[in-house]
Amino acid sequence: MILFFKGSKNIYYAVDSNKKINNADNKKLSWLFGNAVYLDKNILKGYFIGPRKEMITPWSTNAVEITQNMGIQGVERIEEFLKTENKNAPFDPMLQAFYKDLTEDIFTIDKKPDPTIYIENIKKYNKQEGLALSDDEILYLNEICDKIGRKLTDSEVYGFAQVNSEHCRHKIFNGTFIINGKEKKDSLFTLIKKTSKTNPNKLVSAYKDNVAFIVGPEVEQFAPETQDKADFFIVRDIDTVISLKAETHNFPTTVEPFNGASTGTGGEIRDRMAGGKGSIPMAGTAVYMTSYPRLENNRLWEVKTTPRKWLYQTPEEILIKASNGASDFGN
Incomplete structure (x- = not known):
């Protein structure tokens, strides 16, 4: 069964449950959605934008887990929908769908899987x-x-x-090269590693984790005196190491900018925290390089070039959504 709640402004929540929700749990859900109003209806009339029925969002996964921790039984999916004035409202077709009315079957998937394709050539x-x-x-x-x-x-x-x-x-990068019939001693990767081996300077660690570290300054650390039990916080001087790492996330960000940039940021945070015995992310930066976004019509250098048809997202969409995604995950 589907329950509908009316949130702030034009936000609506749809709750999919495999059992009837009692009044006490209804009140909990209302509180969870920011004191949303429960709508005792089987159908909501109007135009809505929401997630594709085939794709359970990460937001839904978190929301369902919260309901379980609150003691609400039977909730299988919760999704957020935005009510729009008409069917011409913009939305992301990669992740979202347009709905004419919200009904009991908004999460029902009736598609049949495609037949197995065998590759002849x-x-x-x-x-x-x-x-x-x-x-x-x-x-x-x-x-x-x-x-x-x-x-x-x-x-x-x-x-x-x-x-x-x-x-x-890394078949090529780490592979053996035979040039003019002669096998080379070093791979491309080995040649790159030689630089740090020959001139380590202040390098502490490289090519051992998915991040490298150099010698950092001595700093004051405010932390528990011991980490194996509850203890008082003290200030002490510690030697630090520093990493500054960059990573491209081009294709995922091109296909779905928000989540592509989010996971790019998340991967960077993961790599830092997994370096050595573990480290702490301090700050993140993001750089975006796209074709001309064509935000205005009076830029001569953009007008001179014929715009192309974009396969996934436009430069403007990438710049806006990727920035939001990187910031959202990096907080």
């Missing part, structure tokens, strides 16, 4: 999908087909391409 499929498989990898996959007695599916070939990509394996 892996070499052709590789080029068609831009998987960047090498000739050796294509040969290997064809041998697998012969070995198991069937063609590989599209998901199998695609999955293989991802886990064996340069990003994951």
Whole structure:
């Protein structure tokens, strides 16, 4: 069953429960949504923008967990919807959908899965999908087909391409180079590591974690005297190490700017905290480079260039949503 709550302004909440919610739990939900008003209706008329029914949002996951901690039983999903004046309101088609009325079936998925696709020609499929498989990898996959007695599916070939990509394996970056018939002693990665080995200077750690550290200043730390039990806080001088790390998150941010930039920020925080015995993120920066955003019509340098059709998001959408995403996760 679906319960509807009216929040502030044009915000509405839809609660999907597998059992009837009693009055006491109804009041808890109302409080949870900022004293939202419970609407005893099976349908809300109007135009709404909300998450796709097929995609449970992270917000919903957190909200459902909160209801469980509050002792409310049976809640399976909670989503937020924005009521709009008409059907022309802008929304992100990657994550959101437009709804004409909110009904009991807003979370009901009646789609049937597509049939399994078997790849007849892996070499052709590789080029068609831009998987960047090498000739050796294509040969290997064809041998697998012969070995198991069937063609590989599209998901199998695609999955293989991802886990064996340069990003994951560093096949080229860490591979052996044979130039003019002569095998080179060093890989590209080895050559890069040589710099820090030859001139370590103030380098403390590099290429051991997903972050490097240099010698930092001596600072005063205000912390518990011991960390294995409850204790008094004291001030002491400690030696520090510093990291300054950059990471691109281009493609995820291009496809879905908010979450792409969010996970980019999250990955940076994770890498710092996992360095050595653990470290503390102090500050983050974000740089955005896009094509011309064309926010105004009087910029001659933009007018001279013919705008292209964007496959995923426009430069303006990337600049706004990515900035929001990086800031949201980084807080």
